[in-house]
Amino acid sequence: MSDEKKDLSRRGFLGAGGAALLSGMVLGALPLEGKESAGAGQLPKQWDETYDVVVVGTGFAGLSAAIEARLAGASVLVIDKMPVHGGNSIINGGDFAAAGNSFQKEAGVQDSPELMLKDMLKAGSYLNHPPLARMVAEHSNEALEWCKTYIGAQFTRLNFHGGHSVKRSVQTYNQSGSGLVNPLLAKAKSLGVKVVLRTKMTRLIAGKDGRIAGLEVRHGYKWPDEASGTRSFIKARRSVILAAGGFSQNVALRQIHDPRITAKFESTNHPGATGEAILAACSAGAMDVQMDWIQLGPWTSPDEPGFGHTPQVCERIVGYGLMVDPATGKRFFKETGNRKERADAIIAIGHPVIIVGDSFAIGKQVVPKVLEKAMGVGAVKRFDTLDAVARAYNVPVQAFQEEVARWNGFVDKKKDADFDCKIFPDSQPTATGPFYAMRLWPRVHHTMGGLVVNAEAQVIGFDMKPIKGLYAAGEITGGVHGAVRLGSVAMADCVVNGRIAGKNAGAEKAWS
Amino acid sequence: MPPTNLRERMSPMVSSLLTYFGHASRLLFLAALLPLAQAAAQTPALSADLHKAKGVTCVDCHGNAKKKTFVAAERCLGCHGSPADLVKKTANVKPENPHDSPHWGPTMECNVCHRQHEKTVNWCNHCHAYGFKVP
Numbered sequence: 230m231s232d233e234k235k236d237l238s239r240r241g242f243l244g245a246g247g248a249a250l251l252s253g254m255v256l257g258a259l260p261l262e263g264k265e266s267a268g269a270g271q272l273p274k275q276w277d278e279t280y281d282v283v284v285v286g287t288g289f290a291g292l293s294a295a296i297e298a299r300l301a302g303a304s305v306l307v308i309d310k311m312p313v314h315g316g317n318s319i320i321n322g323g324d325f326a327a328a329g330n331s332f333q334k335e336a337g338v339q340d341s342p343e344l345m346l347k348d349m350l351k352a353g354s355y356l357n358h359p360p361l362a363r364m365v366a367e368h369s370n371e372a373l374e375w376c377k378t379y380i381g382a383q384f385t386r387l388n389f390h391g392g393h394s395v396k397r398s399v400q401t402y403n404q405s406g407s408g409l410v411n412p413l414l415a416k417a418k419s420l421g422v423k424v425v426l427r428t429k430m431t432r433l434i435a436g437k438d439g440r441i442a443g444l445e446v447r448h449g450y451k452w453p454d455e456a457s458g459t460r461s462f463i464k465a466r467r468s469v470i471l472a473a474g475g476f477s478q479n480v481a482l483r484q485i486h487d488p489r490i491t492a493k494f495e496s497t498n499h500p501g502a503t504g505e506a507i508l509a510a511c512s513a514g515a516m517d518v519q520m521d522w523i524q525l526g527p528w529t530s531p532d533e534p535g536f537g538h539t540p541q542v543c544e545r546i547v548g549y550g551l552m553v554d555p556a557t558g559k560r561f562f563k564e565t566g567n568r569k570e571r572a573d574a575i576i577a578i579g580h581p582v583i584i585v586g587d588s589f590a591i592g593k594q595v596v597p598k599v600l601e602k603a604m605g606v607g608a609v610k611r612f613d614t615l616d617a618v619a620r621a622y623n624v625p626v627q628a629f630q631e632e633v634a635r636w637n638g639f640v641d642k643k644k645d646a647d648f649d650c651k652i653f654p655d656s657q658p659t660a661t662g663p664f665y666a667m668r669l670w671p672r673v674h675h676t677m678g679g680l681v682v683n684a685e686a687q688v689i690g691f692d693m694k695p696i697k698g699l700y701a702a703g704e705i706t707g708g709v710h711g712a713v714r715l716g717s718v719a720m721a722d723c724v725v726n727g728r729i730a731g732k733n734a735g736a737e738k739a740w741s
Numbered sequence: 742m743p744p745t746n747l748r749e750r751m752s753p754m755v756s757s758l759l760t761y762f763g764h765a766s767r768l769l770f771l772a773a774l775l776p777l778a779q780a781a782a783q784t785p786a787l788s789a790d791l792h793k794a795k796g797v798t799c800v801d802c803h804g805n806a807k808k809k810t811f812v813a814a815e816r817c818l819g820c821h822g823s824p825a826d827l828v829k830k831t832a833n834v835k836p837e838n839p840h841d842s843p844h845w846g847p848t849m850e851c852n853v854c855h856r857q858h859e860k861t862v863n864w865c866n867h868c869h870a871y872g873f874k875v876p
Contacts, residue, residue, distance in 0.1 A: 312853045313864070319844045320868055407844045426850075427811075449811050500867050535868030605836045606870055 272434060272442055276464040280306040280423075282734050283444060283465040284472060285430050285506055288318030289406065289720055290703025291472035292413035293727030294734065295422045296380075301735025303467055305422045310429035310450055311501045315410040316474050317704070320499055322541055323401030323408050324388055324717035325724075327373035328366055332387035332399050340395050342366040349718060352392045352567045353677075353711025356519060360684045361709045365718065365725050372724040373399065380416050382409045386596075389653070390716030391527075391547060392567030398717035404541060404596055409720070427451065429458065430506060433469060433513040433699070439690075440740055441469050441513065441698035452501055466741060468698045468734035471688070472727060475676035475704035476504025477523070483673065486521040496673040497526055497536035507705055510680055514690040515699065518707040520678035524714060525671035527571035530608040531581050532668055538603035539667050543584050544716065545594040548651045550586030550659055551636040552669070554578050558619065558628030560636065565651035569713040572671040581668040583622050585615075585633075587661045600665075609667045615659075618666045633659055675714050679707035686730035700734045702726035788876065789857040802857075817851040824848075839865060839873055 281303035284295045291307055299305045309316070328345035346366040350357055376382045383402040390398050401408025418424060429450040436442045443465045447458030476482045477498040483490045496502070511517055530539035547564040554561050562574035564584070575582050591600060603609040612618045615633055619626040637658035639645040645652060680688050680701045687695035703723040710718065792802075797820075802812045821827065824847040828840045839854070841847055842865065854862050854875050861875040 312850055313845055315844065403843055405843050407846075411846070497868075533870050534866065537868060602836060 272436060273445075273462040275462070276443065277461040278306070279464040279466060280304045281465070281467040281739065282306075282470060282731075283308065283463055283468075284470045284731075285309075285444075286316060286472035286474060286703070286705070287314040287410075287414070287424060287426070288316035288472060288474060288703060289409060289413065289723035290318075290705075290727035290730070291316075291470070292410065292417050293724045294470045294472055294700070294702055294731035295417045295424075296413065296420060297728045297731025298468075298470070298735035299417070299420045299422050299731075301732055303735040305417075305735075306463065307417065307422060307424045308428040308430065308446060309424075309426050311452055311499070312427055314414060314424065314426060315407065317499050317502055318406045318720075318723065319410045320536060321406035321719070322536075322544075322717075323403065323405045323720075324390060324398040325369075325373055325376070325384065325400070325409070325720040326390070326393065326398045326715065326717040327370040327721060328397060330370050330373055330387075330397065330399055332384070333395070333397060336387055336396070338387070338395050338397070340397050342369070344394060345369065345397065348393050349710065349715060352569075352713040352715045354713070356522070356711035358708035358711075361682070361706075361726075362711070364684050364729070365709055365722050368725045369721040372721060372728065375728070376409055376412075376724060380409070380412045382412045384408075388545065388717070389548065389565070389651075390544065391565050391571065392713070392715045393717075404599055406720070427458070430473075430509060431460075432509050434462070435513055435696075436740065439514065439697065441465065441696060442740060444469055464741070465698065466739040467737040468700055470686075470730050470734050471506050471510055471680065471699070471701040471705050472703045472723075472730070473506035473705050474498075474502050474504075475679065476507065477502050477673045477676055479503040482508075483523060483676075486678070487523050490523055490525075490673060494525065494671070494673050495534070497529055497540075498674070504676070504705075507679055510688060510699070510701070510705075513699070514692075514696055515688045515701075516681040516691050516693075518678055518681045519711070520676070520707065522677040522710075522712050523673060524568055524675040524677060525572035525576070526674035527568055527575055527671050528669060529672040529674075530667055531670040532608040533603075533606045535672075537608060538599055538606065539608045539669070541599045542586075542591075542595050542603050542609050542665070543667060543669060546584065546586035546590045548653050549590035549594055549656050550584055551633065552582055552584040553624065553629065553632060554582050555622045555624045556580070558625045559632050560647060563645075563648040563650045566648075567713050567715060568674070575669060575671055581670040583618075583624070583666050583668055585618055585659060585664055585666045587657075587659045587664050589657050589661045590659065591665045593655070603667070609665055612664045612666065613662055615662075615664060618664050622666065622668070675710075675719065676704060677707060677710045677712065677714055679705045681708065682706045682726075684729075685733050686726050687733070698737060698740065700730040702730040787858055788855060788861060791876075792857070812852065812857075814851045817855075821851075834873065836871060837865070837869075839871075 282298040282305045284291045284307040287309040295305050295307045328340050328342045349362045384399040385402045386400040388398045389396040427450050429447045430444050432445045434443045448461050450458035477496045480492045528540040528543040552564045619629040640658045643652050686700045688699040688701050690696045709722050803810045828847050831840045863873050865871050
């Protein structure tokens with residue numbers, strides 16, 4: 230079977246898996262076997278394992294939480310259902326938004342937590358829960374410094390991301406979230422945190438008083454076979470921390486909250502980003518919020534699967550090159566706009582658009598190895614002339630040439646009179662061959678909604694009070710980002726709130 | 742229980758060849774499997790069948806367990822060499838060395854991709870379009 234076919238069948242399966250999961254939720258058919266099995270809210274007759282703190286998820290948030298809980302003196306177990314660690318974090322682009330960071334100071338960029346908060350709230354349509362957004366903005370640089378100095382992660386570049394008012398995102402040395410996940414994992418293990426993969430939480434277990442007491446898992450779980458693995462009850466003496474990510478890959482759950490995001494839309498996420506942990510928490514009394522704010526990334530290419538390499542080319546040249554509708558040859562939206570605005574604009578056009586950068590823009594902004602990979606898979610193409618770009622993508626040549634000239638006029642004046650694109654001090658007209666172009670079509674990227682939490686990372690229940698013994702951080706939570714998460718704020722969110730969750734969870738008084 | 746030595750289970754001829762060629766042995770071992778891989782094109786064979794044809798029995802991987810058991814990477818590496826060796830072996834695979842990816846480096850469990858009792862998987866292709874042939 231070809232790789233394409235395999236990929237298609239996988240997506241088909243995920244869709245079916247989502248539906249199966251959904252029917253399971255509706256029927257309340259969470260795995261229950263044997264007479265000793267406990268119902269929701271009931272303690273098992275016997276616990277198989279005991280830890281002070283159990284963390285679900287091995288991404289930025291889960292590992293940050295595990296480290297802080299361990300430092301608070303707790304014994305810590307981290308589980309992940311997948312056969313590989315890192316979730317979405319290990320395949321992300323490695324950009325970390327931090328207000329007032331050292332790279333900004335070196336580059337002479339003026340920034341502040343207040344400005345970052347303002348950008349987050351504006352992009353979030355002011356639906357962000359203000360204390361949560363403020364927490365991330367105010368502690369973003371402290372979290373970055375912790376990653377650098379305590380965890381030992383290396384960051385080497387300062388980048389711009391759409392919707393931010395300044396360049397404030399610093400990138401890992403290898404342009405991947407793995408540049409932070411792997412040092413976090415190594416640190417956690419060195420501190421004595423136990424990390425077990427292929428272990429899926431099937432439900433949270435609460436005592437009579439509603440306090441979370443532990444969880445039921447399946448060890449040896451073989452994703453995505455829900456019947457695989459063997460059941461085990463794990464006691465969490467102090468707390469459970471949920472850091473299991475969002476649900477971008479769960480088509481059925483996505484469509485409950487936004488029916489427009491059908492199976493036709495692919496996702497950038499790792500295949501296990503299906504949100505069962507959110508549903509399990511809700512089954513245990515947690516409240517969810519803003520689940521219908523589902524973000525599509527406007528920088529993915531239909532010429533490669535998943536997140537791929539294109540985003541790290543496209544997003545580096547916004548403000549340096551121009552994005553046009555190939556049907557007209559004209560620009561149609563602010564290239565440096567936020568993700569949602571741009572994705573919506575592309576979807577409204579109804580077919581893939583192209584973005585073009587010249588040799589100056591690409592050479593200055595794109596890491597050579599990234600460009601090589603993106604060209605290697607055929608997602609980014611090189612052309613000697615702008616006419617050749619137009620012919621390759623069936624763009625009306627004359628109209629395209631006129632539009633490039635118009636854009637170059639704006640670049641010269643540092644002011645885009647058509648769409649108010651941010652033009653950087655070092656931006657130059659798109660004029661130096663060879664030229665690079667790529668097609669863009671959005672993919673589902675981030676689910677802004679999730680579990681309601683307070684600024685102490687406690688999960689809030691339907692009685693509007695914290696659920697004792699239950700914490701959450703990262704994409705599994707809702708409220709930090711409101712309607713739109715800005716690029717590179719996920720890393721800040723995960724590390725800031727993961728650390729808060731870990732500290733507080735580790736400091737809880739043991740229930741037994 | 743220490744990993745079973747694969748060589749003890751091979752025919753004397755193959756075994757002596759492996760000894761003779763020292764480090765190049767693993768390449769030779771793969772070459773020896775090639776005819777089997779071609780046969781597999783006609784009669785679909787799973788990786789476990791290839792192991793079996795080379796005299797590796799169920800017990801060698803699973804011990805005396807009566808049911809399906811998970812086999813840890815340590816068991817695979819006992820015969821196939823260290824992760825560092827495997828990284829070297831696929832160093833020229835394009836566009837990326839699957840045993841040393843930018844995400845997991847050499848730490849992925851073997852059977853994430855090299856499934857024994859079902860079709861093998863190219864895990865990278867969740868996000869990429871790499872034409873790896875996964876044995």
